[in-house]
Amino acid sequence: MKPDDTIVRAAIHPALGMARVGNSPDGYFYGPEVSHGGAGPDGGYKDAAGALKRQAARFRIYGFDRHGNVVRELTAEDTDIAWTVHVANTKAAWYNFQGPMDIPGALPSARRNPDFPVEGRAGLRIDPGPRTIRGKGRSGPEHRFDSGAFLGKPVYLGELRTDEAGRLVFLGGHGVSATPFPHNTITWYAETRAWHDDTSDGPVSAEVNLNGRNIPVDPAWVVVAPPNYAPDIIAIRTLYDVLEDSCLSWWVDPPKQVSFVQHVLPILHRFSELQWLNFGFFLQFGWKAPFDFVRPEYLAKLASKEARYRELRLQVFNLFRNPNATTLQMTAWPQTYGDDVQMPPKAALSMLSVTETQFTRLQKWAAGDFEADWDPDQPAPIRSIDGIPIESQPATLDHAALHFCLGGPFHPGCEVTWPMRHYTMYCAPFRIRPRDPLQPERDYGEVLTPEVVLGENGPLYASGPGDITRWMAVPWQADTAGCRSGYDPAYDPFLPTFWPARVPNHVLTWKHYQDAANPDLPLAERWKAFASRASWFRGLDGGILAQMQQMVSEFGKAGVVVRQELEPSNTGLPPVMFVETEVGYHQDQPPDKNLTTHRLVRVRPGKGSQSPGAE
Numbered sequence: 001m002k003p004d005d006t007i008v009r010a011a012i013h014p015a016l017g018m019a020r021v022g023n024s025p026d027g028y029f030y031g032p033e034v035s036h037g038g039a040g041p042d043g044g045y046k047d048a049a050g051a052l053k054r055q056a057a058r059f060r061i062y063g064f065d066r067h068g069n070v071v072r073e074l075t076a077e078d079t080d081i082a083w084t085v086h087v088a089n090t091k092a093a094w095y096n097f098q099g100p101m102d103i104p105g106a107l108p109s110a111r112r113n114p115d116f117p118v119e120g121r122a123g124l125r126i127d128p129g130p131r132t133i134r135g136k137g138r139s140g141p142e143h144r145f146d147s148g149a150f151l152g153k154p155v156y157l158g159e160l161r162t163d164e165a166g167r168l169v170f171l172g173g174h175g176v177s178a179t180p181f182p183h184n185t186i187t188w189y190a191e192t193r194a195w196h197d198d199t200s201d202g203p204v205s206a207e208v209n210l211n212g213r214n215i216p217v218d219p220a221w222v223v224v225a226p227p228n229y230a231p232d233i234i235a236i237r238t239l240y241d242v243l244e245d246s247c248l249s250w251w252v253d254p255p256k257q258v259s260f261v262q263h264v265l266p267i268l269h270r271f272s273e274l275q276w277l278n279f280g281f282f283l284q285f286g287w288k289a290p291f292d293f294v295r296p297e298y299l300a301k302l303a304s305k306e307a308r309y310r311e312l313r314l315q316v317f318n319l320f321r322n323p324n325a326t327t328l329q330m331t332a333w334p335q336t337y338g339d340d341v342q343m344p345p346k347a348a349l350s351m352l353s354v355t356e357t358q359f360t361r362l363q364k365w366a367a368g369d370f371e372a373d374w375d376p377d378q379p380a381p382i383r384s385i386d387g388i389p390i391e392s393q394p395a396t397l398d399h400a401a402l403h404f405c406l407g408g409p410f411h412p413g414c415e416v417t418w419p420m421r422h423y424t425m426y427c428a429p430f431r432i433r434p435r436d437p438l439q440p441e442r443d444y445g446e447v448l449t450p451e452v453v454l455g456e457n458g459p460l461y462a463s464g465p466g467d468i469t470r471w472m473a474v475p476w477q478a479d480t481a482g483c484r485s486g487y488d489p490a491y492d493p494f495l496p497t498f499w500p501a502r503v504p505n506h507v508l509t510w511k512h513y514q515d516a517a518n519p520d521l522p523l524a525e526r527w528k529a530f531a532s533r534a535s536w537f538r539g540l541d542g543g544i545l546a547q548m549q550q551m552v553s554e555f556g557k558a559g560v561v562v563r564q565e566l567e568p569s570n571t572g573l574p575p576v577m578f579v580e581t582e583v584g585y586h587q588d589q590p591p592d593k594n595l596t597t598h599r600l601v602r603v604r605p606g607k608g609s610q611s612p613g614a615e
Contacts (some may be wrong), residue, residue, distance in 0.1 A: 007063035007071050010208050011218035013394040014401035015430035017057035018415060019158070019224045021175040021198060023556035027053035028171055032400045034388065036381035037232035037563070045231065045560045046582045052175070052556040056161075057222050057401075059083075059168040059204055062394050063215070070391045076136045076166020080209040083168040085222065086130035087145055087157055087202035088466035091474040093124035095448045097190040100339045100410050100418035103349055106450040112191055112474070114446070126155045126196060127465060133160040133168070150196040151180050157200045158224060168206075172224030173198025177475030177552050186548040189482035190412065190473045197475040200224045202465035203434050221432040223468055225415035226476045228404065228502050229536075230277055230561040233578065235501035236270045236334045237354055239405035239415065243430060245355035246421040251429045254357065258370040260303050263361040265374065267354065268293035268302070268316075270501075271334070276561060276578035278485055279506040279533045280335065280494030287530075287574045291316075294574075296376050303374035310368060317366035323353040335495040339410045339418065343487055351496065352409050398430050406499050412479070414502045417471045422460045435462035481540060481551035504561055506533040507580035516573060517566050530573050536580065557584030 018031055029041030046052055061081060063071045074081065095109040113124055128148035138161060145157040156176070161169040177197040186192050204220040244254075258264065272293045275286030285291045292298060301309045302316065321332035325348045332351070340349035353359070364370055382388060388396050410418040419425055427433040435441065441464065444452055452458050459467070473479035485497035485505040497505055508516075508530070515521060515529035539557060540547035559580035566575050 004063070004071070004211055006065040007074075007210060007215060008066045009218070010061050010063050010074060010206075010215045011394065012059050012061055012204055012206060012220035013397040014057075014059070015218075015220050015398050015428070016401060016432065017059055017170065017204070017220060017222045018055070018401050018405060019057040019170050019172040019222060020055035020227050021173050021224060022052040022054035022227060023175050024049075024051035024053045025174075027051065028056045029053055030058050030169075031055045032404050033058070033385040033397055034381075034383060035396070035400050035403045036383050040231070040562055044582060045562070046556075046584075050557070050582070050584045052227055052560075054171050054174070055228065057170045058163065059170070059220060059222075060393075060397065061206060061208060061217065063210070070394060072390060073393070074208060074210065076134070076162070079166075080134070081166055082132055082134040082207040083160065083162070084130050084132045084205050084207075085160055085168070085170060085202060086465045087200040087222065087224065088125065088127040088148065088464075089155070089157060089196065089198065089200045090125045090127070090466035090470045091199075091472065092150065092194070092196055093121050094470040095444075097412050097471065097473060099341075101448075101450045101453045102418055102422070103340055105340070105347075108447050108449040110447050113193055115193075118443070123149070123151045125466070126150050126157060126198075126200070128157060131160050133162055134166070136162055136166045137164055138162045145200075151194070153178075153180055155196060155198055157198055168204065170204070170222050172200065175227070175477075175555055177477055186475075186478050186545055186552070189478045189548065192474070192478065195475050197477070198224075199226070199469050199472070199476055200466060201468040203432070218428065218431065219434060221463075221468070223416060225405070225469075226480055226502075227555065229558060230501055230504055230578070231404070232563050233273050233277060233501045233561065234266070234270050234403065235406045235499065236267065236274070236336070237352065237358070237407035238403050239407045239420065240399055240402035241355050241358060242407035242421050243402060245357040247423045247426050248429055250423050258361045258364045259373055260365065260370055261373045261378075264365045264370065265299075265303070267358060267362065273578075274500055276508060277500035277504040277506070278494060278497050280485070280492060280497070281500075282506070282533065283494075299374065300376070303372055305368050305370070305372045310366075313366045313368070317362050320359065320362060321351060321353040323356050323359050325353070335497065337409050337411070337496045337498050339408060341409070341411050344491075345496075355407070402430070406502055409498060411498075412472050414480075414499055416468055419460050419468075419471060424461050425463065432468070433462050435464040435467075437464070440464075441467075475552060477551040477555050478548040480555070481537070481548045482544065484537070504536040504580070507536050507559065507561055508532070508577060509534050509580050510583070513564060513577060513579040516577075523571060526571060526573065530577075534580075539583070554584070559583040
């Protein structure tokens, strides 16, 4: 170990941490700290009463020498660390979501809750102020963010704790969304008048005294997002991919050599992983499907640089949507709706693409300009941060926190949305640029225009508490219940989709999994059970607005899709499956409701012919 006197500065990691709400009073688990999922939390993702556990964001501090090398992690064992966090929820005081404001044809946006005058809008902001904590194993009422209020009603936004080493543990809200006005029901997926939720975000800072020396510390940020109902499945385009593409290149040179294992294989695998969350992906990319990217003999060809497989690589690459396309490529990959949602899709951005960086790497791979480093017997990935070399731990934490978040479509999204792709949001890789508390944000007026948003010193140039999540839907449950797939059954009843990697569409139920794993059943019945999928939304009743309303109170009852091992595995079925477990409602839905969907027309105002919420 290097001596402590070589430490000249410190930094908090992850630089951008993700917590998630849950309705369990006490149950929680730590968010991902490496990029490969583990066994999941002890006892599962729900507590003994069936309530959904919260995902905590855990932050660490690392000491660096003057060359930028990691010396060691700093903990409360021998360092005085005082953590300070300030989160807020300012959604109701912000502007309506009309679509991303950085795309062609972006629309201006009026204030949310415009009937509240400017002088009375402070009551729409839930801001409990900062909290500070220090020491090991600390918690208590004084560390709770419970002094903020929405229109006079107190709202709990979370709390601070420390673990056994004095690392910061941040817990968000309990998923409580409400309105103080009776009979004020949900009216739309993006916003409803006079509603709030308990997501939040804000800066994370620390004062560090090491052996009597005060060490400067790079701050971080925490975001409280909705639950992750498929915690081990990775989206085709992650939030890390988006930031790597649009922001990281300002500070770090990209790798010169494309690696099949690091850059190509993950993209292909993600298509096949979505088989557990969308029936259309199952039919096209699932087990023994035409594009089963898990099948070893198929991967061996795709991973080879031999000339005889060049045509195969080109055929796969040519199926991907070009991120710079100026016209709609409806049937290209991925079959996912985009930022500029229109029904039927018309604009190029009506469908999602991989990032430009991902596309370039795929292009080089198709041309044979890549490192053929695939090994079918490669060692198992490291699933704990403790197994990562100390010099790689900070970057690993930064990556893991964003790897399990969506990189689109930003309409508006699950965890965060479109402003995150603008480099002006950051002061360093993945570090949100904080606003000086002594220089409050200016008032942008009754209407926020794209020109003001993207202009110098606009809302994308510095952030304060609540400024990241304010762009999201309120309440979040309405957007979650409204993001489905197969909006045009005449085109395809299952595709395109929105964000199944966080909000599943069609799942392998626990009952079907048990039948598939049952060696006493005929093989044909086991195969039939394996190929069966149920609507993840089958527990919600009524029209789409009624389902959004129901989601507010029953989001914790929804099933969580988790990894399961199939025993025995000599049936020709996949040895590892991802199965919906811990369902809290309507587990006995009849088969004829398995794959029915409710149609929600998610268009930008002025586009499309159907009314919002039409079925």
